[in-house]
Amino acid sequence: MTLSTLAAALIAGLLSALTALPAAAQFQKPEDAVKYRKAAFTVMATHFGRIGAMVQGRVPYDATAATANAEVVADMALLPYAGFVEGTAGTEKGSPKASIWTERAKFDEGAKKLQDETIKLVAAAKSNNLDQLKAAFGNTAASCKACHDNYRNP
Amino acid sequence: MTLSTLAAALIAGLLSALTALPAAAQFQKPEDAVKYRKAAFTVMATHFGRIGAMVQGRVPYDATAATANAEVVADMALLPYAGFVEGTAGTEKGSPKASIWTERAKFDEGAKKLQDETIKLVAAAKSNNLDQLKAAFGNTAASCKACHDNYRNP
Numbered sequence: 001m002t003l004s005t006l007a008a009a010l011i012a013g014l015l016s017a018l019t020a021l022p023a024a025a026q027f028q029k030p031e032d033a034v035k036y037r038k039a040a041f042t043v044m045a046t047h048f049g050r051i052g053a054m055v056q057g058r059v060p061y062d063a064t065a066a067t068a069n070a071e072v073v074a075d076m077a078l079l080p081y082a083g084f085v086e087g088t089a090g091t092e093k094g095s096p097k098a099s100i101w102t103e104r105a106k107f108d109e110g111a112k113k114l115q116d117e118t119i120k121l122v123a124a125a126k127s128n129n130l131d132q133l134k135a136a137f138g139n140t141a142a143s144c145k146a147c148h149d150n151y152r153n154p
Numbered sequence: 155m156t157l158s159t160l161a162a163a164l165i166a167g168l169l170s171a172l173t174a175l176p177a178a179a180q181f182q183k184p185e186d187a188v189k190y191r192k193a194a195f196t197v198m199a200t201h202f203g204r205i206g207a208m209v210q211g212r213v214p215y216d217a218t219a220a221t222a223n224a225e226v227v228a229d230m231a232l233l234p235y236a237g238f239v240e241g242t243a244g245t246e247k248g249s250p251k252a253s254i255w256t257e258r259a260k261f262d263e264g265a266k267k268l269q270d271e272t273i274k275l276v277a278a279a280k281s282n283n284l285d286q287l288k289a290a291f292g293n294t295a296a297s298c299k300a301c302h303d304n305y306r307n308p
Contacts (some may be wrong), residue, residue, distance in 0.1 A: 036200045042193035075229050079197065
């Protein structure tokens with residue numbers, strides 16, 4: 001790396017940091033954020049469910065399909081949390097509890113836990129070993145459930 | 155590749171082909187397919203819109219953010235078409251026309267066109283050249299519009 005490319009990289013990094021927007025600013029309206037996060041969870045749940053069907057023996061195990069599904073799950077796991085913008089708590093069944101915003105660091109830790117488990121899920125899906133996939137599926141499901149138990153209205 | 159690994163690969167490929175399911179079989183109910191395809195389009199539109207904001211100068215151009223958004227767009231472009239299962243045409247504004255299922259090959263070509271444009275969008279986003287991004291954004295938007303004009307009830 002020459003000095004000029006180093007300087008360019010530093011400037012690009014600085015500009016990137018300066019132009020990084022808080023999550024809320026990425027959505028025009030809170031409703032857009034809610035719709036977006038629900039959509040990301042819907043896509044994630046659909047593909048996670050397809051792995052579940054293999055893990056539970058309802059459809060034949062297929063490492064290629066399991067990997068494709070796991071990759072969508074891992075990609076989706078990165079997205080919905082930006083949609084939890086202030087002012088979008090609820091009280092009805094399935095809506096997020098206000099405690100997300102009073103203990104946001106703990107909530108974000110839970111999100112990180114899911115993201116980490118989904119990376120392991122991809123690796124397990126690629127392993128062509130159904131027992132490994134079952135274990136990773138269980139761990140991923142547990143990380144879903146932990147946040148649902150804590151932060152989703154029953 | 156030894157003969158035994160070749161045999162294993164052939165068997166795996168055969169099993170994979172045998173267990174490939176038609177799109178409809180991936181969803182328990184037609185409503186699940188509709189919810190899924192709408193969710194994938196919502197995620198895609200959100201991230202495509204963020205590139206649009208840069209292209210239109212509403213937010214500063216940032217190649218890193220543009221690339222991250224373009225990658226989500228390209229990933230999402232692969233998903234919704236499996237959700238267009240038989241029996242899910244509508245007549246209300248925004249719903250799919252029945253012609254999708256009478257000219258499915260043409261519809262699938264439109265989907266492929268979008269997928270191809272989103273791959274170019276990722277490359278353009280990475281180029282760090284706003285003019286290239288503008289061109290790729292326009293081509294991607296045109297491929298969205300082509301299908302909307304043909305297959306979405308106005």
